[in-house]
Amino acid sequence: MKSKSRNFKKNAVAALANSTLQKALQNAKDGFINKRKIALDALPEFEQLRSNAYKIKEHTLKNIEAYLKQFEQQVKNSGGEVHWASNTKEAQNIIVKLCQDAGARSITKGKSMVGEEVALNEALEKAGFETIETDLGEYIIQLAEEPPSHIIAPAVHKSQQQIADLFKEHHKKYNFKSKLETIPEIVDEARKVLRDKFIQADVGITGANFLIAETGSTVIVTNEGNGDLTASLPKTHIVISSIEKVVPTLEDTSVLLRLLARSATGQEITSYTTFFNGPKRNTDLDGPESFHVVLLDNKRSEMLNGEFHDMLRCIHCGACLNHCPVYNTIGGHAYGWVYPGPMGSVLTPLMQGLKESQHLPFASTLCGRCEEVCPMSIPLPQLLRQHRIQAHKEKINSTRSRLALKLWALFALHPLLYRLATNIFVKLLSWLGKTTGSISQLPFSHAWTRSRDLPSPQGQSFISAWKKQQKNKRMSKHD
Amino acid sequence: MTNSRREIFSRLQQASSKTEQKTVTIKEYLSAHKRGVLPVYSENIVKRFISKVESVAATIESIKNITDLSTAIYKYMSCYNIEPKLVAAPSELLKQVKWQKEITVEYRAADAKDITTLTMAYAGIAETGSLVLCSGKESPTTLNFMPDNNICVIQKNKIYPYMEDTWDLLRKAGETMPRSINFITGPSRTADIEQTIQLGAHGPRRLHIIILESSPPR
Numbered sequence: 001m002k003s004k005s006r007n008f009k010k011n012a013v014a015a016l017a018n019s020t021l022q023k024a025l026q027n028a029k030d031g032f033i034n035k036r037k038i039a040l041d042a043l044p045e046f047e048q049l050r051s052n053a054y055k056i057k058e059h060t061l062k063n064i065e066a067y068l069k070q071f072e073q074q075v076k077n078s079g080g081e082v083h084w085a086s087n088t089k090e091a092q093n094i095i096v097k098l099c100q101d102a103g104a105r106s107i108t109k110g111k112s113m114v115g116e117e118v119a120l121n122e123a124l125e126k127a128g129f130e131t132i133e134t135d136l137g138e139y140i141i142q143l144a145e146e147p148p149s150h151i152i153a154p155a156v157h158k159s160q161q162q163i164a165d166l167f168k169e170h171h172k173k174y175n176f177k178s179k180l181e182t183i184p185e186i187v188d189e190a191r192k193v194l195r196d197k198f199i200q201a202d203v204g205i206t207g208a209n210f211l212i213a214e215t216g217s218t219v220i221v222t223n224e225g226n227g228d229l230t231a232s233l234p235k236t237h238i239v240i241s242s243i244e245k246v247v248p249t250l251e252d253t254s255v256l257l258r259l260l261a262r263s264a265t266g267q268e269i270t271s272y273t274t275f276f277n278g279p280k281r282n283t284d285l286d287g288p289e290s291f292h293v294v295l296l297d298n299k300r301s302e303m304l305n306g307e308f309h310d311m312l313r314c315i316h317c318g319a320c321l322n323h324c325p326v327y328n329t330i331g332g333h334a335y336g337w338v339y340p341g342p343m344g345s346v347l348t349p350l351m352q353g354l355k356e357s358q359h360l361p362f363a364s365t366l367c368g369r370c371e372e373v374c375p376m377s378i379p380l381p382q383l384l385r386q387h388r389i390q391a392h393k394e395k396i397n398s399t400r401s402r403l404a405l406k407l408w409a410l411f412a413l414h415p416l417l418y419r420l421a422t423n424i425f426v427k428l429l430s431w432l433g434k435t436t437g438s439i440s441q442l443p444f445s446h447a448w449t450r451s452r453d454l455p456s457p458q459g460q461s462f463i464s465a466w467k468k469q470q471k472n473k474r475m476s477k478h479d
Numbered sequence: 480m481t482n483s484r485r486e487i488f489s490r491l492q493q494a495s496s497k498t499e500q501k502t503v504t505i506k507e508y509l510s511a512h513k514r515g516v517l518p519v520y521s522e523n524i525v526k527r528f529i530s531k532v533e534s535v536a537a538t539i540e541s542i543k544n545i546t547d548l549s550t551a552i553y554k555y556m557s558c559y560n561i562e563p564k565l566v567a568a569p570s571e572l573l574k575q576v577k578w579q580k581e582i583t584v585e586y587r588a589a590d591a592k593d594i595t596t597l598t599m600a601y602a603g604i605a606e607t608g609s610l611v612l613c614s615g616k617e618s619p620t621t622l623n624f625m626p627d628n629n630i631c632v633i634q635k636n637k638i639y640p641y642m643e644d645t646w647d648l649l650r651k652a653g654e655t656m657p658r659s660i661n662f663i664t665g666p667s668r669t670a671d672i673e674q675t676i677q678l679g680a681h682g683p684r685r686l687h688i689i690i691l692e693s694s695p696p697r
């Protein structure tokens with residue numbers, strides 16, 4: 001998918017005016033936050049698990065080269081093959097070639113955010129394959145020709161009515177004509193339509209939440225069972241994932257799984273957690289004949305030793321999105337690329353270039369909620385700040401904000417000047433708001449005062465009030 | 480694409496150093512199989528397993544002996560109005576069952592038309608109420624995902640406290656990993672439409688678990 005992050009401001013304004021979206025966002029926010037809270041309240045070990053997970057991931061990242069080699073060797077030992085892709089184009093080419101070699105016509109896909117990152121569907125369709133998303137949320141947005149708006153709930157922005165309309169339009173060709181009035185009816189029709197697709201598919205492509213070095217396993221975490229049908233029915237199973245998903249042992253994976261489902265959907269464990277190890281064995285009665293793992297780098301190796309190292313611990317649970325006041329107000333599409341919310345505002349500039357996505361690091365109040373809920377203790381606000389600093393250094397941000405920062409720096413270095421200026425400013429503001437107690441228009445800040453009033457200052461600045469108080473104290477001591 | 484492999488590893492190498500020493504540490508790390516933090520609970524594991532299974536919308540019952548299985552399944556199928564036709568995993572134990580004449584049973588992998596399947600769990604996990612199924616000649620994976628109704632038998636003495644116990648079991652068996660290890664916790668579900676949970680997305684709409692109390696003769 002081509003990044004539209006450049007249009008962030010325009011996208012955000014449109015999102016605010018979209019009432020269906022606003023309703024969906026409110027609904028999703030309440031659901032996600034409550035479910036996670038209930039799950040964590042029932043888990044006194046959360047903090048312990050969190051620091052356990054931190055150590056596991058840091059140990060892995062320190063030795064990532066060795067663990068990836070071990071993973072590759074173990075995949076080979078179980079009869080599969082690992083392919084390496086430096087960038088998204090290479091990943092596309094490798095997978096298109098694998099599908100051609102398999103003589104494929106139709107392909108089913110389980111949900112994969114790395115698949116979205118490399119725009120796999122577009123590449124497969126261009127190469128002439130029928131490509132069907134089988135996760136219900138992904139299927140819905142595929143019909144709507146939209147990108148996902150959430151990393152674990154891709155169609156969270158769609159209403160029941162919108163989905164029923166989409167099905168009506170697209171399922172006519174399969175002879176489904178009745179009007180779908182309820183959620184069970186919608187789910188049932190999707191089940192029927194997709195069942196045939198599962199059976200016809202020549203290749204199944206799934207993502208992976210974890211890659212286990214010890215055993216060469218790839219792990220998927222799902223609720224619908226579509227990932228397992230995608231992996232088990234076709235002749236070829238291709239896993240697309242990225243290098244930072246490697247974890248040393250089965251035991252380490254168990255720790256991360258305890259955090260993942262709770263942080264994502266508030267479940268202790270999802271309905272299906274599956275560990276795949278290569279193709280079908282000689283005596284197996286089902287399963288694919290060949291098994292491939294495609295591992296994407298796409299700038300991750302460059303993050304390893306730099307300021308954004310911490311981001312590589314991300315397990316893509318989506319908790320930072322669900323708790324972000326900005327995400328909850330504008331939804332995922334406004335961010336313009338596949339990863340939205342706080343984690344996306346850190347990743348997108350790294351993968352698509354800071355210039356292309358310059359607004360994203362600023363699309364945050366730095367309130368710190370994301371870091372607080374992140375099961376992998378990723379300091380998201382700090383990482384966003386690093387992007388802001390970089391944007392300033394590279395002169396990517398607007399002249400106006402650069403000027404404001406310069407002015408601020410001048411004041412910060414000269415406290416006397418700052419005090420003088422604030423005293424004048426406080427007086428000016430009090431005068432502006434003297435009749436109503438609030439200011440409805442502020443020079444240079446029209447956007448801020450357009451939708452709210454600024455309360456006028458009550459009295460002096462803090463410093464002058466404090467000084468006066470100290471002086472009074474001293475005086476009363478002398479009395 | 481071996482070039483990409485070389486490039487990726489050279490970038491990773493640049494980012495780290497002292498590789499040789501690390502190879503030793505990672506070997507030690509991998510063979511230690513160190514368990515991480517385990518959520519503590521005090522209930523008896525079978526009780527916990529049952530209550531967890533019920534909390535994820537699956538149903539569960541216990542039978543004393545394998546000879547009770549046919550009756551139990553027939554009762555379950557009648558109760559839900561399910562056609563008494565089973566596709567069962569060709570496991571040693573299930574193949575020994577003498578089925579009552581009302582039920583027809585085939586032992587094979589699943590296909591698209593199968594409504595009800597019968598499987599045999601490798602283990603059960605009390606922490607989360609999960610069944611563990613390992614693919615193999617006695618346990619085709621499609622049986623777990625294709626049907627509308629999945630009935631799964633678990634021996635009581637194969638219920639363990641944590642997911643980690645599965646790893647020890649597999650290592651003890653000394654065999655290579657099966658192609659697919661499924662942790663199954665309740666029936667298939669989706670919340671993709673307005674966050675409303677709906678059972679039976681692509682996998683089974685119903686999951687019924689039967690605990691077998693006696694351990695059958697080996």
Ligand code: SF4
Nearest residue numbers: 314315317318320374
């Ligand atoms: S940054 Fe943290 S909270 Fe956000 S998706 Fe990643 S792991 Fe989850």
